[in-house]
Amino acid sequence: MASGFEHILHWRLLSGSHPFPGPDGGTCINEAAVVAAGLPYRSIRSSSDCPPCFSKPLAAYALGLNDAMPDDQRSRLMAFVLRLSGSADTAEIEEQRTRFLALESIRRILPPLLDRAGFADLAARCDEAQDLEAGLLAAQAAAWRGGTVAQAASQQRDWRRGALASAIARSAVAAVKSATDARSAAEIAEGASPFTEGVWDSAATILDEALTIGRQASDIDLVQAQERLDAARASAS
Structure with a gap:
C-alpha cells in the first residue's frame, strides 16, 4: 500500500463533511479525492453524494473509516486519494x-x-x-x-x-x-x-x-493532484 501521501499532498483529513476545504485541508477522504481528480468540489455525506465515477462500496467503506478513525490515524487514508475517482465498475x-x-x-x-x-x-x-x-x-x-x-x-x-x-x-x-x-x-x-x-x-x-x-482508477499525476489541492486550499484562505 502506498504511503507518505499525507506529506506529499499537504492535505489534512477531518471526520464528517465540510462546506469547503479549509486552510489545512479539512475534508473527508472522498472530498479530497474529488478535488485531486480535478472534479468540481462537492460536499459528501454518503457514498451516494460521490460522482458517478466513484465505486460506491469503496467510497462508502473509505468514508466510514474516515469518520471512525482517530485524528492520529486518519491521515493514512491519503494513500487512497488518487485511487477512488474512476474506480466505478x-x-x-x-x-x-x-x-x-x-x-x-x-x-x-x-x-x-x-x-x-x-x-x-x-x-x-x-x-x-x-x-x-x-x-x-x-x-x-x-x-x-x-x-x-x-x-x-x-x-x-x-x-x-x-x-x-x-x-x-x-x-x-x-x-x-x-x-x-x-x-x-x-x-x-x-x-x-x-x-x-x-x-x-x-x-x-x-x-x-x-x-x-x-476497474482501477485512472492515473492521476501526483504533481497535478497536489496543485489542485493547493489551489483549493488557497481559494479557501
Missing part, C-alpha cells in the same frame, strides 16, 4: 467488492476482538470462514453471544466485561449488515478499535486489496 464487480469488504472484515477484525473476550470458538469460526455465508453465520452467533454476555455483565455490574461484550455485539451486527452495506464493514473496525490493536492497519489493508478488484 459493473454491478457484479461492485457486489464482489462489497462481499470482499464484509468477509475480510469478519475474518481479520472480529477474531482478535472475540479472542479478547474468551470466545475462542467464535474467533476460529470467523477466521476460518471460507465464504461470506459462513462468515455471516459466525457473525450472527457472535452477535447473540455478545448480547447475552453484555446483559449478564450489566446485571452483575461487571462494567468492563459488559463494555467488551457490547462492542462484540455491535461489531457483529455491523458484520451482518455489511453483506449489503459496505459502510457497515467500517463499523466493524470502529467497534473493535478500542479493545484490540492493529485494527486500523487491517482496515486500511482491506481497502487497499478491495481497490485491486475490477
Whole structure:
C-alpha cells in the first residue's frame, strides 16, 4: 500500500463533511479525492453524494473509516486519494467488492476482538470462514453471544466485561449488515478499535486489496493532484 501521501499532498483529513476545504485541508477522504481528480468540489455525506465515477462500496467503506478513525490515524487514508475517482465498475464487480469488504472484515477484525473476550470458538469460526455465508453465520452467533454476555455483565455490574461484550455485539451486527452495506464493514473496525490493536492497519489493508478488484482508477499525476489541492486550499484562505 502506498504511503507518505499525507506529506506529499499537504492535505489534512477531518471526520464528517465540510462546506469547503479549509486552510489545512479539512475534508473527508472522498472530498479530497474529488478535488485531486480535478472534479468540481462537492460536499459528501454518503457514498451516494460521490460522482458517478466513484465505486460506491469503496467510497462508502473509505468514508466510514474516515469518520471512525482517530485524528492520529486518519491521515493514512491519503494513500487512497488518487485511487477512488474512476474506480466505478459493473454491478457484479461492485457486489464482489462489497462481499470482499464484509468477509475480510469478519475474518481479520472480529477474531482478535472475540479472542479478547474468551470466545475462542467464535474467533476460529470467523477466521476460518471460507465464504461470506459462513462468515455471516459466525457473525450472527457472535452477535447473540455478545448480547447475552453484555446483559449478564450489566446485571452483575461487571462494567468492563459488559463494555467488551457490547462492542462484540455491535461489531457483529455491523458484520451482518455489511453483506449489503459496505459502510457497515467500517463499523466493524470502529467497534473493535478500542479493545484490540492493529485494527486500523487491517482496515486500511482491506481497502487497499478491495481497490485491486475490477476497474482501477485512472492515473492521476501526483504533481497535478497536489496543485489542485493547493489551489483549493488557497481559494479557501
